[in-house]
Amino acid sequence: MTAEVCPVVGTTNTVLPPKHPDFDSNQPGLVCPVTKATTDHHHNLHKHPGLFDPSAAAEHPNADSCPALSRIVSRPDQQAMDEAICPVVGAVSSVLPPNHPSTATANDGEVCPVTNATLAHHKNKVHPHPSLETAPKGAVCPVVGASART
Template sequence: MATTTACPIVGTTNDVLPPNHPDIDLAKDGQTCPVVGAKTDHHHNLHKHPNVPIPDPASPTATECPALKNVIQQPKSQAMDDEVCPVIGPATTVLPPDHPDTSSAKEGDVCPVTKASVAHHKTKVHTHPSVQAASEEKVCPVTGQHGAAH
């Protein structure tokens, strides 16, 4: 994971799908992930998790992965304010600058972009600093993405 870049939507630097992820042909464009709604068109950098014995396929989460627990201690993860999401692994806790306001979201609401539930994210994510005055050359202070990538 030394040279991975952050996802411009959720800020994850993890490029390995969870071991219990449904089978999906990552090389085929036009497919939608049944878990988070991501399109395969933009995720050709993802890899399937190595085969591991899973006693209960419904239970393993990214928070139980020993490799991902260590990743959030790395300087880049610390700079991005990463936490380990049980679904996608290390991800920034800062919402993208164009994310809709979540202050009036109700407990049962679901993010239309990532299918994330408000119930699990209400107190764990933060509003992105204002980028209204930022030029195209600026770099995001959270994910390191250039202005054009946001």
């Protein structure tokens, strides 16, 4: 069984961060204030297991240090998709989608209109998608793991 991959950020993570506010994923049109993700195509998300212990915040302040996500990214199928760990959404691809605007001339304070991510936080951590026109036959997309051309 292949994991479902978000077409925008390339994550296969379906577990929300421990402090994520409650919401009804069946209510269409809700927009996440952090990532701009909508409930329209995020019906596969789950609450983080267990209660968030504020005393553990120093040990596990964000997804970078989540033991579950560290194990996910060490799996060969995830490494093949060039996944890293984002402190907000967890396991995610460092390769931008093919239609993502260039970040080459963006200023540090600019915010992505798609995901609300700031360039300063992602500088030298995300990379442009390779050209689809020059992709060899059978090449596999590093973001979604699909073949570029067959």
